[in-house]
């Protein structure tokens with residue numbers, strides 16, 4: 001009796017394995033056949049190259065794509081005109097796929113392998129045009145699967161604006177838009193393929209504004225109080241502070257307004273600061289000390305200082321249960337293979353970065369799974385990851401060796417190289433979402449891991465406080 005039972009279980013296992021594989025093949029095949037359609041959408045967003053909170057055309061295109069596919073759209077969520085949620089299905093589980101679509105200022109570039117600004121104000125140097133499009137494609141694919149199988153569940157696409165410094169997702173989290181979500185999936189363009197656990201630095205940013213008194217800089221300097229002196233005194237103090245903060249912390253600033261003419265004592269000056277670390281407690285402490293430096297600078301220079309919080313994001317809370325599923329699916333999908341024409345383009349990009357030629361093995365393969373990620377940047381996905389179990393991956397949409405936020409990233413993202421990588425992401429996300437709908441046990445396991453890592457006493461406190469979305473931070 002026991003033997004028969006075992007035999008039946010084994011048969012069931014084998015059958016489910018084969019169905020799963022056929023299913024995976026079908027999902028991958030369908031997405032592959034839509035590469036051209038999604039390539040065009042991504043390229044259109046690449047051409048729009050709209051900056052944070054100004055992504056009107058990009059958000060409209062993604063909304064239209066999802067609405068045509070049968071999703072219900074709720075736009076302007078969390079008080080952000082370019083944020084939206086597209087939903088299909090009903091009841092639990094609720095699987096969210098995150099999508100971004102903002103571009104970076106000053107990085108306009110044509111889709112050519114040499115530096116050649118396209119004449120615009122911004123460029124997709126972080127590949128968010130691919131990010132938004134692939135995530136939408138994955139959500140649509142999961143929707144089609146739900147429809148076909150009649151399974152219960154909700155698939156949601158979160159249209160998340162202003163990732164670059166605008167902390168768009170933080171407002172969406174603060175608004176409670178993720179409260180009924182079981183799992184959030186995301187990805188990011190990159191120069192290699194990996195679904196290992198990743199990490200991100202918590203970040204607090206603000207614009208410090210100094211107000212002085214203008215006067216003729218030669219004729220009556222004693223009558224003036226320089227706002228730029230306030231900025232410079234603040235920077236001097238913060239630069240000394242660097243020696244007395246944890247080595248792994250990062251502080252950067254740009255002077256966004258330093259006055260208009262040397263012969264006028266500036267009555268206004270502004271400096272824009274970021275402070276980052278792998279732990280948000282450290283970031284909060286450093287930020288408070290930066291504010292003290294600003295106050296001291298104002299006092300010493302006879303100016304007045306006000307600051308405006310701009311962004312604030314949590315570090316990333318990885319979920320290994322989900323990452324392992326994502327890694328297995330990425331391994332099934334595989335990396336990116338270049339055509340002869342793409343190889344030629346890639347070699348030129350590699351040479352511009354000081355390499356002899358592009359190492360295309362990196363784009364074709366999948367990195368081995370790692371349980372611990374290294375953090376170099378920040379992302380507002382961090383706040384999502386402290387709200388619901390979250391998993392992501394990185395895909396080679398750029399020529400291997402390319403740093404993010406470079407003209408080389410914009411260039412490759414505007415070609416079929418970026419679009420091929422984007423489809424790898426779409427397929428992997430779709431397979432993962434479907435697997436999660438199919439196997440509620442994984443969701444339970446992911447939730448247990450999430451609760452353990454986050455801690456039972458956790459209370460979500462946005463690092464940017466209660467400020468309204470900084471809708472004009474790029475204006």
Ligand SMILES: [Zn+2]
Pocket residue numbers: 126127128163188
């Ligand atoms: Zn990015």
